[in-house]
Amino acid sequence: DQQVKQNSPSLSVQEGRISILNCDYTNSMFDYFLWYKKYPAEGPTFLISISSIKDKNEDGRFTVFLNKSAKHLSLHIVPSQPGDSAVYFCAASKFNNDMRFGAGTRLTVKP
Amino acid sequence: ETGVTQTPRHLVMGMTNKKSLKCEQHLGHNAMYWYKQSAKKPLELMFVYSLEERVENNSVPSRFSPECPNSSHLFLHLHTLQPEDSALYLCASSQGTGGRHEQYFGPGTRLTVT
Numbered sequence: 001d002q003q004v005k006q007n008s009p010s011l012s013v014q015e016g017r018i019s020i021l022n023c024d025y026t027n028s029m030f031d032y033f034l035w036y037k038k039y040p041a042e043g044p045t046f047l048i049s050i051s052s053i054k055d056k057n058e059d060g061r062f063t064v065f066l067n068k069s070a071k072h073l074s075l076h077i078v079p080s081q082p083g084d085s086a087v088y089f090c091a092a093s094k095f096n097n098d099m100r101f102g103a104g105t106r107l108t109v110k111p
Numbered sequence: 112e113t114g115v116t117q118t119p120r121h122l123v124m125g126m127t128n129k130k131s132l133k134c135e136q137h138l139g140h141n142a143m144y145w146y147k148q149s150a151k152k153p154l155e156l157m158f159v160y161s162l163e164e165r166v167e168n169n170s171v172p173s174r175f176s177p178e179c180p181n182s183s184h185l186f187l188h189l190h191t192l193q194p195e196d197s198a199l200y201l202c203a204s205s206q207g208t209g210g211r212h213e214q215y216f217g218p219g220t221r222l223t224v225t
Contacts, residue, residue: 002153009151032210043115043201043216044154089154093210098144098167101154 003027004092006102013109019077021105023090026071030092034099035064035075038087047088048075080109114138117202117217124192125225132187132220134202140215142208143185145177146201148219154201160185161208192224 005024013019021035031052036044050057050064050073057064063076077084090102114137124130136143145157159167160179174196176188185202199219205212 004153034213036216041218043203043218045216046213049213095209095211097210098156098159098208099210099214100156103151103153 002103003030003100004090004102006088006090006105008105009103010106010108013080013107015082015109015111016079019075019080019084019107019109021075021077021088021090021107023073023075023102024071025073025092027092027094027100028071029094030100031095032093033064033066033073034091034093035062036089036091036101038089038104044089077107080107082109082111085109115202115204115215115217117200117220119220120218121221121223123223123225124189126192126194128192129188129190131189132200132202132222134185134187134217136183136185136202136204136215136217138204138215140204140206141182142205142212143179143182144203144205144214145185145187146203148199148201150198158187159208166208189222192222194224197222197224 034049035047037047038044066073087104089104091099093099118133142161147155157171158177163179178186201219202217203214205214
């Protein structure tokens with residue numbers, strides 16, 4: 001049962017433009033959401049998170065938006081840079097329960 | 112450098128072999144995890160250890176056997192694996208269990224079962 005879904009396996013964006021990565025979840029009990037970034041030959045690294053009491057969290061070029069009614073979150077990267085090329089994983093959790101991850105979206109930022 | 116190391120980085124083993132994966136965290140965390148990542152699939156949580164006690168086992172076949180001798184080390188013992196077990200095995204650690212704690216991942220062990 002895949003509770004966290006990233007329906008786009010890949011995304012290609014021009015340098016300087018906005019990258020939008022999407023994530024949907026099915027379990028309405030999830031109340032904390034995270035994005036991880038993974039380069040080849042490295043483990044995922046934490047990027048940004050958001051609690052269900054918020055609908056937006058911003059950290060520099062990265063902003064996560066949460067739409068609880070739609071059970072949807074998105075990660076915006078503005079402006080996109082070639083170094084942002086990586087696989088991005090969405091994760092969701094319930095308090096005192098462990099995270100559930102999506103399958104990832106491979107972002108390619110072209111110079 | 113994330114503070115979580117895994118060895119070996121690559122492993123090829125036959126179905127009758129026995130091998131072990133090792134994970135070590137240098138972050139002072141008290142929770143450790145094993146994940147399996149197969150191509151184009153979500154990270155699958157296999158085992159969770161908190162303060163050296165196993166707190167979660169997600170219906171993992173018995174051919175995978177975890178061991179946590181202390182809060183800094185985690186092993187995954189492998190025996191009589193199947194080709195479908197070929198995947199990237201990731202270790203992670205966090206300050207506590209539960210979804211509020213950011214997890215720090217190691218680089219993974221790429222396992223190929225022939």
